[in-house]
Amino acid sequence: MTTNAVISGAGINFWFGEDDLRKQILFEVSLQINPGEVVLLTGPSGSGKTTLLTLIAGLRRMQEGELTVLGHPLHHATPADLLALRRRIGFIFQAHNLLPFLTAIQNVQVMFDLQPEISKREAQDRSKQILCQVGLQDRLTYPVSRLSGGQRQRVAVARALVGDPLLVLADEPTSALDGTTGREVVNQLQALARERGRPILMVTHDPRILDVADRVLTMQDGRLSEVPRNGRTL
Ligand SMILES: Nc1ncnc2c1ncn2[C@@H]1O[C@H](COP(=O)(O)OP(=O)(O)O)[C@@H](O)[C@H]1O
Ligand SMILES: [Mg+2]
Numbered sequence: 001m002t003t004n005a006v007i008s009g010a011g012i013n014f015w016f017g018e019d020d021l022r023k024q025i026l027f028e029v030s031l032q033i034n035p036g037e038v039v040l041l042t043g044p045s046g047s048g049k050t051t052l053l054t055l056i057a058g059l060r061r062m063q064e065g066e067l068t069v070l071g072h073p074l075h076h077a078t079p080a081d082l083l084a085l086r087r088r089i090g091f092i093f094q095a096h097n098l099l100p101f102l103t104a105i106q107n108v109q110v111m112f113d114l115q116p117e118i119s120k121r122e123a124q125d126r127s128k129q130i131l132c133q134v135g136l137q138d139r140l141t142y143p144v145s146r147l148s149g150g151q152r153q154r155v156a157v158a159r160a161l162v163g164d165p166l167l168v169l170a171d172e173p174t175s176a177l178d179g180t181t182g183r184e185v186v187n188q189l190q191a192l193a194r195e196r197g198r199p200i201l202m203v204t205h206d207p208r209i210l211d212v213a214d215r216v217l218t219m220q221d222g223r224l225s226e227v228p229r230n231g232r233t234l
Contacts, residue, residue: 005068006167006199007033007056012065014051014222025051027222029065033167033199038190038212041203042227043219049203052219053169056201057091058082070166090160090198092170092189098155100145104136107144108159130158134188150181157189161196170202179208186212 014026025048033039041049054060056069058077067074072085098107105127112123131140134154144152153173160168170189174182186209189200210216216227 005032005034007069009067010065012067014063025222029224031224033201036197036199037214038200040213040216041201041219042216047219048222049219050171053171053203057089057169058085088166090165090168092156092160092173098144098152101143103141103143104131104155105140107155108162111159111163126162130162134158149176153177153185157185168198168200172203174206182206183208
């Protein structure tokens with residue numbers, strides 16, 4: 001493993017449940033993501049993709065194996081380490097977790113709530129700027145409950161990127177969208193991340209967005225492998 005990798009993991013095993021119900025979900029997973037790479041993670045439902053993503057994001061504790069993310073070794077991380085790591089990661093969830101009665105700009109601005117060093121004015125300016133970049137300049141003050149699915153997902157993208165994260169993790173960000181809208185969201189995500197030189201690890205089932213990837217990984221029954229460059233399977 002090289003030391004400048006953004007994510008580097010080896011021999012990761014993970015179980016859910018206790019005693020008789022204990023079930024192994026991840027088996028000897030190894031991976032490396034380098035600066036600036038866009039990597040897709042595919043594989044059937046239930047194969048362990050979200051579990052791996054939440055381990056990388058510091059949202060779950062490691063059980064066995066080694067995982068270093070943005071220089072933080074997670075196999076013996078303290079809660080304070082995990083919190084520090086989560087602040088540097090932009091996470092777009094499958095269910096995008098927006099607050100429906102807040103406006104688009106308020107949903108993005110919440111990212112600064114726990115950062116007293118950023119003034120309200122700056123938080124507002126940065127939120128507005130990123131929403132404009134994803135094409136929502138006319139929707140800043142709309143409650144997200146009044147936005148379309150594609151617009152909501154773009155708010156989620158803006159929220160994940162507004163803190164200038166060092167790594168973007170996205171879990172099926174286009175699953176609720178039609179093809180064209182999904183494509184737009186992915187293009188925007190890719191452009192914003194590329195402009196800032198940030199790596200993206202994105203779970204997707206969507207064969208139409210394979211071309212944005214530098215590499216494609218696939219998960220099968222908790223085992224991760226790399227799809228060869230000219231491979232066509234999803
Ligand atoms: N909190 C949990 N408790 C117990 N089992 C879980 C939990 N979350 C996921 N699982 C199980 O772990 C396996 C992998 O789930 P997941 O990582 O969500 O897969 P994917 O994202 O590839 O669909 C599935 O069998 C799922 O039922
Ligand atoms: Mg999942």
